[in-house]
Amino acid sequence: xxxxxxxxxxxxxxxxxxxxxxxxxxxxxxxxxxxxxxxxxxxxxxxxxxxxxxxxxxxxxxxxxxxxxxxxxxxxxxxxxxxxxxxxxxxxxxxxxxxxxxxxx
Amino acid sequence: xxxxxxxxxxxxxxxxxxxxxxxxxxxxxxxxxxxxxxxxxxxxxxxxxxxxxxxxxxxxxxxxxxxxxxxxxxxxxxxxxxxxxxxxxxxxxxxxxxxxxxxxxxxxxxxxxxxxxxxxxxxxxxxxxxxxxxxxxxxxxxxxxxxxxxxxxxxxxxxxxxxxxxxxxxxxxxxxxxxxxxxxxxxxxxxxxxxxxxxxxxxxxxxxxxxxxxxxxxxxxxxxxxxxxxxxxxxxxxxxxxxxxxxxxxxxxxxxxxxxxxxxxxxxxxxxxxxxxxxxxxxxxxxxxxxxxxxxxxxxxxxxxxxxxxxxxxxxxxxxxxxxxxxxxxxxxxxxxxxxxxxxxxxxxxxxxxxxxxxxxxxxxxxxxxxxxxxxxxxxxxxxxxxxxxxxxxxxxxxxxxxxxxxxxxxxxxxxxxxxxxxxxxxxxxxxxxxxxxxxxxxxxxxxxxxxxxxxxxxxxxxxxxxxxxxxxxxxxxxxxxxxxxxxxxxxxxxxxxxxxxxxxxxxxxxxxxxxxxxxxxxxxxxxxxxxxxxxxxxxxxxx
Numbered sequence: 274x275x276x277x278x279x280x281x282x283x284x285x286x287x288x289x290x291x292x293x294x295x296x297x298x299x300x301x302x303x304x305x306x307x308x309x310x311x312x313x314x315x316x317x318x319x320x321x322x323x324x325x326x327x328x329x330x331x332x333x334x335x336x337x338x339x340x341x342x343x344x345x346x347x348x349x350x351x352x353x354x355x356x357x358x359x360x361x362x363x364x365x366x367x368x369x370x371x372x373x374x375x376x377x378x
Numbered sequence: 379x380x381x382x383x384x385x386x387x388x389x390x391x392x393x394x395x396x397x398x399x400x401x402x403x404x405x406x407x408x409x410x411x412x413x414x415x416x417x418x419x420x421x422x423x424x425x426x427x428x429x430x431x432x433x434x435x436x437x438x439x440x441x442x443x444x445x446x447x448x449x450x451x452x453x454x455x456x457x458x459x460x461x462x463x464x465x466x467x468x469x470x471x472x473x474x475x476x477x478x479x480x481x482x483x484x485x486x487x488x489x490x491x492x493x494x495x496x497x498x499x500x501x502x503x504x505x506x507x508x509x510x511x512x513x514x515x516x517x518x519x520x521x522x523x524x525x526x527x528x529x530x531x532x533x534x535x536x537x538x539x540x541x542x543x544x545x546x547x548x549x550x551x552x553x554x555x556x557x558x559x560x561x562x563x564x565x566x567x568x569x570x571x572x573x574x575x576x577x578x579x580x581x582x583x584x585x586x587x588x589x590x591x592x593x594x595x596x597x598x599x600x601x602x603x604x605x606x607x608x609x610x611x612x613x614x615x616x617x618x619x620x621x622x623x624x625x626x627x628x629x630x631x632x633x634x635x636x637x638x639x640x641x642x643x644x645x646x647x648x649x650x651x652x653x654x655x656x657x658x659x660x661x662x663x664x665x666x667x668x669x670x671x672x673x674x675x676x677x678x679x680x681x682x683x684x685x686x687x688x689x690x691x692x693x694x695x696x697x698x699x700x701x702x703x704x705x706x707x708x709x710x711x712x713x714x715x716x717x718x719x720x721x722x723x724x725x726x727x728x729x730x731x732x733x734x735x736x737x738x739x740x741x742x743x744x745x746x747x748x749x750x751x752x753x754x755x756x757x758x759x760x761x762x763x764x765x766x767x768x769x770x771x772x773x774x775x776x777x778x779x780x781x782x783x784x785x786x787x788x789x790x791x792x793x794x795x796x797x798x799x800x801x802x803x804x805x806x807x808x809x810x811x812x813x814x815x816x817x818x819x820x821x822x823x824x825x826x827x828x829x830x831x832x833x834x835x836x837x838x839x840x841x842x843x844x845x846x847x848x849x850x851x852x853x854x855x856x857x858x859x860x861x862x863x864x865x866x867x868x869x870x871x872x873x874x875x876x877x878x879x880x881x882x883x884x885x886x887x888x889x890x891x892x893x894x895x896x897x898x899x900x901x902x903x904x905x906x907x908x909x910x911x912x913x914x915x916x917x918x919x920x921x922x
Contacts, residue, residue, distance in 0.1 A: 344561070351585075351589065352589065355589045355590075355676065358676055358677065359593065359625075359626075359629050362677065362679075362680065362692075362695070362696070363622075363625045363629075365680075365689070365691065365692045365695050366621070366625065366680065366683075366688045366689045366692035367689075368689075369689040369690075369691040369692060370688075370689040372689065372690075372691060373689075373690060
């Protein structure tokens, strides 16, 4: 906050932005390489994990949430929590479908 | 003329500018609310016409009025229009748009231009949907289940889905506008716990709109991608999973039920308090119950998938969670009832609608528990029991509340009263017509009549005839307000600022309100529903 109570507009150095960009590019390459490996049930976990890290980098640095007010951060966290609800409860289905066998198979 | 007498006295939002352009380019939340009001009334008439044709077809067991293909299109377009273009925008975009800023002592919403944009997005989305209907219709059901919608339907799926996709952004922007407005635009002294419960409910609704609507947008976009480019997302033949579509669809569409009914609850809290002349019993509980409904409403979507191939274990989890959403809903119903206790109750038209809402929503909510239990749901899935259940919530709940709200705030919006006798009669006709239409459907469904068929066994005819007769009574009940509201615009008695003796800030400014709502921004020194500070105004019958 500045002295007028308005959120301050923090400007990161070019070095930081380039660093984040390189991290995003590396994560993309890793995603592509991991897709060629068969990790069994971890395929999707690894892919989503890398995607989440990339998303956080964009949100924190490019979208400046790192320097935003508590309320803005709360909005972000709320969005992430709702995404977590969607994924978690969907996986309750997808993760347990095989627990009861199909009759005749 | 009386109209001239009113308007000559002072500037209002209605006479501040004239001409089509002054309406189509307005940034005034009240005028935008009126634009929405006209728009959704047209959509309601279209959706209602489809419902009328459905009920006409079902008068006889034979499929003699329309073909099965046309029948599929009728119920699909009825659902699409009513859900996405009437019920979802209904109360928030009209009454919420008009009164939320006034209730918190603000001059407008936080983003007036975005507010206008959201109306244009609804119009654009509606144009796509109407194009689809005129061009030949769509037959997937309003739920667009895959793989039928992506691979087999030969109807206008893309245009309809695109229309809903666009209208979704209208809903998101309205929600965003309301959230920011409540946070940033409250008048001095208007603390969170002085907010009318109307505002709390709209705040909760807005959170659902912002958090849930993007998911339906993405889901329909994926349907388009699969239909157009044959990407394997939902179609098993392409390597997809059709149940994934249902997860994504209902992640939004179950909370969407609360987008429809929470604003209804918002209206009922205001009406019950005003016509009991008492603060709502347990204010904080009712306020937090709205937030609880918004949150828990996102945890229950899997109860729509009990027989869709979802894992039994997921079914158990979703069934268990579904019961929880009954708790905050019950808190509201019990607290409205407790508010009535020892209240100074008057039976004006809005209160009749509120009574209707409480009774019908309770039936709709309790039958929701039937379909939330795994065993019972297997028996009634895809039967008329489900149709009756959700119409008790959406029509018996939301539309009763919407009409109650329109009657309650009509004097504020127009400066005119409507004929009370006719209005009470229409409320009664709607209540009787509604129950005659939908109660037989509970029995039909329990006896095994499936939904979405235009032919049925002879044994079901009596109940279907009762239901169709009820629909015609209901139609009369809906046409009556349309007539006397139009009449009242010119001939209704002049209302005064506060004809009901209500307590909200919107009643402390003239009717119709000035463009900027208040001559001076109010400083709030009293709690919501504090009737000791209220000065009721007389209805002045100069209109006759």
